[in-house]
Amino acid sequence: MQLTLEFGGGLELLCDSKKIHDVNIELQNGEDKLTMKDLLSWVRTNLIKERPEMFMKGDTVRPGVLVLVNDCDWELSGQLDTSLEEKDVVVFISTLHGG
Amino acid sequence: MEGEGERERKRGGRVCCVCNEARASVKRPKTLQHMCRECFFHAFESEIHHLILNNSLFSxxxxxxxxxxxxxxxxxxxxVLSKLNRLHNYGLHLFLLSVDEGITGYRDDSLQTVHRNHLQYQLPLQVVSYKDLYGWTMDQIVDVIGFKNNCTFCGVFRRQALDRGAALLKVDKLVTxxxxxxIAETVLLNLLRGDVARLSRCTSITTGEDGIYSPNAYRGFARxxxxxxxxxxxxxxLDIIKSGENFRISTTTKMPEQGTCQRCGYISSQKWCKACVLLDGLNRGLPKLGIGRSRGSVGSENGNGSKVEKSIQGKQCGTLDF
Known part of the structure; x- marks a missing residue:
């Protein structure tokens, strides 16, 4: 599944200072959909190079990290249960890094 | 290929509870309302407009x-301020005031953003540097003080730099x-420290106070x-902020008096303001002077800050906010 991931507000520093990542995620056998929960664990394994605790706490993002799925706050789409589709754009913005 | 409309529908895209038309894109923490982008902007801006009017912030x-x-x-x-000024004819002359601390590589991005703000909102820009104001860049200060504690300098100098820049621009008011x-974090920190004087000041919409400096690592926990x-x-x-606003101090509590610095005339509760104490230390080759919670008088070099110093961890200087 092709997705565009964007990191901002300082989070880009955790993944090679690159803000926009076009990624292709292989779905696990038998699964035909990808949820935000799956995506987060994929990001943690494949993109985050340092200090993962700045990005995640438990199985979700650290409080203070905004998540937008196609420009919409993920709180409105079901947070971890949000299911993703081909070409979706997911943005992570940390609000913890100063004004 | 599917159209944008199709995609929204699939998502169960809820509509904005204000206009009942556009797709909601934010759940507003203040009200838990689902709002679209335009309605959120409108609500946010008109609340600020009313706040300005109700508090008679400008003339x-x-x-x-x-x-x-x-x-x-x-x-x-x-x-927001340039938009409201135009929209509601406040009749204000607005300026952007920016501080260059003199940290190699650090400010470049953010000063670029300030330049963009300057062009985008058509506001005149004034940049004041630590070097001009104090004779020291932050890089030079770090050279003598090291990476620990340098945030104390940066914070205190920055707040004063804004005031001095404001004097340079001959403005009536400075807004941050x-x-x-x-704000909620600051309320909590002042509460945890028992700093009653600051607790009552920190949420007030207008100030005359000197810089707040933060015992660093602590702040992270509060956040x-x-x-x-x-x-x-x-x-x-928002409720924590409200608590701060509604905090009343009993009239029998002795409060530190706010006077002016005998050296530079800046607002200070001590004989010398914090910036002057720090600057004096730097210029005398005693850069640790004034760091830590020495509430004592100027020139108290008897090491009373050393115990506190140990507990103050160097904060990652990521906070650009004033």
């Missing part, structure tokens, strides 16, 4: 400097942008606590 013809760091808070402030998280609270109940942040 027509005034010169007002906007503290501009290039961060999100000050960018939002510059945008802050977000609810930061984490606040964000955890928010997850349980998003309004908690």
């Amino acid at each position: 027509p013809g005034e010169r007002v400097a906007i503290g501009a760091s290039g961060g999100k808070d000050s960018t939002v402030l510059a945008y 942008g802050h977000n609810a998280d930061d 984490e606590f606040i964000k955890d609270l928010e997850r349980i109940r998003p309004r908690a942040i």
Whole structure:
């Protein structure tokens, strides 16, 4: 599944200072959909190079990290249960890094 | 290929509870309302307009400097204030005021943002540097003091730099942008420290106070606590601020008097303001002077700060906010 991931507000520093990542995620056998929960664990394994605790706490993002799925706050789409589709754009913005 | 409309529908895209038309894109923490982008902007801006009116913050013809760091808070402030000034004919002369600390590589991005703000909102820009104001760049200060504690200098110098820049621009008022998280955090910190004087001042909409400096590592815990609270109940942040606003100090409590610095005339509760104490230390080759919680008089070099110093961890200097 092709997705565009964007990191901002300082989070880009955790993944090679690159803000926009076009990624292709292989779905696990038998699964035909990808949820935000799956995506987060994929990001943690494949993109985050340092200090993962700045990005995640438990199985979700650290409080203070905004998540937008196609420009919409993920709180409105079901947070971890949000299911993703081909070409979706997911943005992570940390609000913890100063004004 | 599917159209954008199709995609929204699939998502169960809820509509905005204000206009009942556009797709909601944010759940507003303050009210838990689902709102679309336009309605959110409108609500946010009109609340600020009413806040300005209700508190009589400005009068027509005034010169007002906007503290501009290039961060999100000050960018939002510059945008909203210039928009409201045009829309409601406040009749204000607005300026952007920016501080260059002189940290190699650090300010470049944010000063670029300030320049963009300057062009985008058509506001005149004034940049003041630590080097001009104090004779020291932050890089030079770090060279003598090291990486620990240098945030004390940066914070104290920055707040004063804004005031001095404001004097340079001959403005009547200086405004700075802050977000609810930061204010709530400051309320909690002042409460945890038992700093009653600051607790009552820190939420007030107008000030005359000197710089707040933050015993660093502590701040991180307060922030984490606040964000955890928010997850349980998003309004908690605003309620903490409300508590700060409503805090009343019993009239029998002795409060430190706010006077002026005998050296530079800046507002200070001590004989010398914090910046002058720090600067004096730097110039005398005693850079640790004034760091730590030495509440004592000027020139108290008897090491009373050393115990406190140990507990103050060097904060990652990521906070660009004023």
